[in-house]
Amino acid sequence: MELARRVRHLSPSLTLALDSKAKAMRAQGVDIVNFASGEPDFDTPEHIKAAAMGALDAGFTKYTPPGGIPELRRAISEKLKADNGLDYSPEQIVVTAGAKQACLNVLLAxxxxxxxxIIPSPYWVSYPEMVKLAGGEPVLVPTRRENGYKITPEEFADHMTPRTRLIILNSPHNPTGSLYSEKELQALAQLAAEEEILILSDEIYEKLVYDGRKAPSVAALGSLFYELCFTVNGFSKAYAMTGWRLGYVAAPRWAAEAIESIQSHTSSHATSFAQRGALAAYKGPQDCVAEMVAELDRRRQRMMQWLNKMDGLTYVPPHGAFYIFADITALGLDSRSFCEQLLEREHVVAVPGIVFGEDSSVRLSYATTLEEIDRGMERVARFVASLH
Incomplete structure (x- = not known):
């Protein structure tokens, strides 16, 4: 008996072994410092939790429309207009069980x-696998550190073929923390428009930016780009709501109904009472976001201070998200060996860059406390020094 081809072609998670080992060590009493986290360590703000609990108390536990409750779709429409200069009607918005489902729904459609x-590399681990699940073929385009790991129009053009259907752009970027400028996105979108290539713009880290910068939205850069672009966002990162599983896609009119139809036949809709929490996130006070970004920035600065003192580690300063992608080429180890030895010898968990398509780097998350950063980076420094 055989599994379906779409499943046989999926790549296994290379981080499972490291994660399992770290958990086993912690269970034995070993003091582990975790720099692998892909989620904020903050609690969900109280007014958001209160809205969801109020919905439960009120019995708001039944089915909702597949695209989401109308008031949340309106709130998302208003947010996109106010924050991003995007004009999407509520009917063009589909609320999903996380931004990951939004991405998959678009690809299926x-x-x-x-x-x-086309997927610029390094990339978020699920992009190629979701393309495979949709029946497509991922084309991984290596980017360069000197360009901030951002794909250039020349690299985009070099990898186009008559079969190119879509490009995935993620800004701010996981795993590198890179942030595309408006000019850079404009050039890429113009090239896509000339070839009638669709754009999936994953903007889940949009609010987590530093140094006075702002994350531009591709679809806002021109009416032609708007018709080709699917804007994906959500609540997981900016509001510390990862476990709530709430995202959304804003789509051109020609595709929105199909995306909603796909959802109606899979998950039906995002969780009803969680949607009420999301509504409170967008309609309530935003100081919680500003406070989290300010604290993440302090942590970013601290981790960079540690890295700046280490011989053999280089990195591109991140302007968004909560990761630093450190280049380990000079240390003579591949990324998996580096992370395995770092865990075994210093009890620090990092993510090997090979899972993101880049074996000469490792991802360090600063979504943890300043105290943990100091404890962990002291161990990393000791490990790096031992490799010279």
Missing amino acids: VVEPEDEV
Whole structure:
């Protein structure tokens, strides 16, 4: 008996072994410092939790429309207009069980078997696998550290073929923390428009930016780009709501109904009472976001201070998200060996860059306390020094 081809072609998670080992060590009483986290360590703000609990108390536990409750879709529409200069009607917005489902729904709606989807590398681990699940073929385009790990129009053009259907852009970027400028996105979107290539713009880290910068939205850069672009966002990162599983996609009119239909036949809709929490996130006070970003910035600065003192580690200063992608080329180890030895010898968990398509780097998350950063980075420094 055989599994379906779409499953046989999925890549296994290379981080499971490290994660399992770290958990086993912690269970034995070993003091582990975790720099692998992909979520904020803050609690969900109280007014958001109160809204969801109020919905439960009121019996708001039944089915909702597949695209989400109308008041949340309106709130998202208003947010996109106010924050991003995007004009989407509520009917063009589909609320999903996380931004990951939003991405998959888009790919299922527009990618045919053997269509090619361009993915700049390094990349978030699920992009190629979701393309495979949709029947498409991921085309991984290596980017350069000197360009901030951002794909250039020349690199985009070099990897286009008549089968290219879509490009995935993620800004701010996981795992590198890079942030595309408006000019850079404009150039890429113009090239996509000329070739009628669709754009999936994953903007889940949009609010987590530093140094006075702002994350531009591709679809806001021109009416032609708007018709080609699917804007994905959500509540997980900016409001510390990862476990709530709430995201959304804002789509051009020609595709929105199909995306909603796909959802109606899979998960039906995002959790009813969680949607009330999301509504409170967008309609309530935003100081919680500003406070979290300010604290993340302090942590970012602290981790960079530690890295700046280490021989053999280099990095591109991140302007968004909560990761630093450190280049370990000079240390003579591949990323998996580096992370395995770091865990075994210094009890620090990092993510090997090979899972993101870049074996010469490791991802360090600063979504933890300043105290943990100091404890962990002292161990990293000791480990790096031992490799010279």
